[in-house]
Amino acid sequence: MREAATTGSSTHAAINAVWRIEAARIIAAVARLVRDVGVAEELAQDALVAALEHWPVAGVPDNPGAWLVATARNRALDRLRHEKLAAAKHEQIGHELEAQEALIVPDFVDELDAARADGIGDDLLRLIFTACHPVLSTEARVALTLRLLGGLTTAEIARAFLVPEPTVAQRIVRAKRTLTAARVPFELPRGEALAPRLAAVLQVIYLIFNEGYTASAGDDWMRPALCDEALRLGRVLAGLAPGEPEVHGLVALMELQASRAGARVDTRGHPVLLAQQDRTRWDRLLIRRGLAALARAQALGGTLGPYTLQAAIAACHARAATMQDTDWARIVALYDALAQVAPSPVVALNRAVAVSMACGPAEALEIVDALREEASLRQYQWLPSVRGDLLARLERHAEARAEFERAAALAGNARERELLLARAQEMANAADRPA
Template identity: 65%
Template sequence: MTATDTNKAIEAVWRIEAARVIAGVARLVGDVGLAEEVAQDALVAALEQWPSEGVPRNPGAWLTTTAKRRAIDQIRRRQRFEQNLPELVHPEEADTSDFDAVLEEESIEDDLLRLIFTSCHPVLSPEARVALTLRLLGGLSTDEIARAFLVPSPTIGQRISRAKKTLADAHVPFELPVGQDRTERLASVLEVIYLIFNEGYSATAGDDWLRPALCKEAMRLGRVLASLTPAEPEVHGLIALLEIQASRSAARTGPSGEPIVLLEQDRRRWDRLLISRGLVALEKAEALGGGLYTLQAAIAACHARARTAEETDWVMMASLYRRLGEVFSSPIVELNRAVAVSMADGPAAGLAVLDPLLDEPALRNYHLLPSVRGDFLLKLGRRTEAKEEFERAASMTRNERERTLLLGRAAAC
């Protein structure tokens, strides 16, 4: 194997094993920042040794063991060994075998779940949670995260550094939450995964409508979480939602990357495997008594089960949106209900649901409000008003593909 091949292998191994390595060390040192630091040291050691010595039979274990040794060395140098690991080992007895024996007392899956809960801790801002999660659990570099979100790399670097410092200053324990705290913390984790997926599914800015890498990473994180928390209904509900939504990706853009709206998509291009997996996850979520994400997944399933737009059960969808609004009152949910009502009962009925939202502060700069209203007005033959709404929507969006689509609709009026 050449040095280039070895480096590629190291990169692949790191993507797979980084989270487990960091999680295993973080439980010992109680600090995700320090854990990532020593994990990175282990990665550097691999880059130095593997090209000449070859890739170990179990590269993940090699990285973890190396990171543990670095952690012990750092604790010794900082003269905090007895404080951080009082019941584990004494400094003079700290050999690798003793250390590994301690690590085997708990499952690495528990450590990984601790890392997920810590990275998504509510003490951090949503932006910080997303960046830290992609860094620690996704194994993405600062540059990769910056490119995904179209922000300068130093901005992401600072965001991640501040997040680690915030966790340390707040003395956030590296532990599994219990009781009501677990429920609240799990909601934060699900929100982070959903935010990552949404940014990939409908980019808020830039020239691209989709960023598939973010969608895939969100689904991977969701599947990891589902394997670690199989009894949590909303985890399965979120997975169902993401799988079904992602199934449409290939049909959402044309040959030049232009957006294609849902009702005009070629459903033959929808990924039936993702739909099937999503529906299975939805069944699990509903059997366990799911909530917010499960209802959204059920709405997505109405589209997925319809082979053509005309076969969509819009009456059922409007009913699901009404139930969703009862669980989670939101003007965006009401906007989506207006669309379903318009499809079930006509554009005038949809407009009657939508127009009360015009004075809603939360939607004042939300481009989909005038976009949807323009669609209703166009169907009612009120072309001049529709044109104004499409132009207003185009002025609000920061996505160039979407702006082009909206201006095209305005011109067609």
């Protein structure tokens, strides 16, 4: 039974909502047939246009996602029929089209059963791995993933990353052309090829989350919509690849970090750092979900990967009622383990912060001073920021002020810059006070 016809505006709102939820599934199902994500997206868009024409008159179907999938697949089969007929291989085409048409599921049952019966789960995995293929640049992977799997428009992606819309559009177009030109197969990597490809997928999702969690530029400290998209993608991937510990590790890390979102800004939108956050405002549901995902990652066994280790660090914070109650010694040990599997200057800097809490600022300052020679950290605002904090705790206020000013000059985010300049002013005031 179909709903009564609705007004045009309400129907269009329903279509937009369905598209955001179902876009990835539709594109994935069609890409399995046409083996080209660019063509698959065009055909999915054709189905969307058909919905815009048909639903305001006939009403929104009981299962709108299934309607869009079936419509897009029929368009794909029409295209394949035309292409193969043009090749004049009529008899062979007939057999192939019969096989392809047998794949159409006219009426889906519940979403999960349909996904299993129709291979949609595998199709989504194929789409994720294709959109995050190493042949693409990191920027292209992020844009294409948000477009194909997040259902975001080009304008929405451009706003999220504060870049011109034509730039994002070009990245997406070039990414599709690159995948086609490189003949990237629409398939799941197997065996030894899986680990590096999975790492690329997880990197893209975490990049999206991090840009939402602490915006690299602009006026806002956070962009919650990007965090939400990354969490959604991570949860989908965890459901599709339940045996991969690092997938659960990444979900755990994002859930635990996202739990602090409400406490990371004050009523005026100004940043609130971890030490000053009101932990009663942390989202206990997200913490429970994060701890459960971490437990799943650890239960799968093997050497803990970088996302699971970072999630374990976040769990130490989540379990502590105050900064003082935090198990800093365990966090230092976890950073030591992280430095073994994913060494980087940023990991070393974060470890220094934990050392400062476990052993005092003087010992941590020695570590940070050694990191000042790292070329990759020369434009990284958190290096002078951390150094300024350590100097402040050692009551070397004039030096701390200079470090906070240096950090502010490097900050691309306006809120972040305000925070660092405020710290610099605090140090100036402290330096002016008589001893």
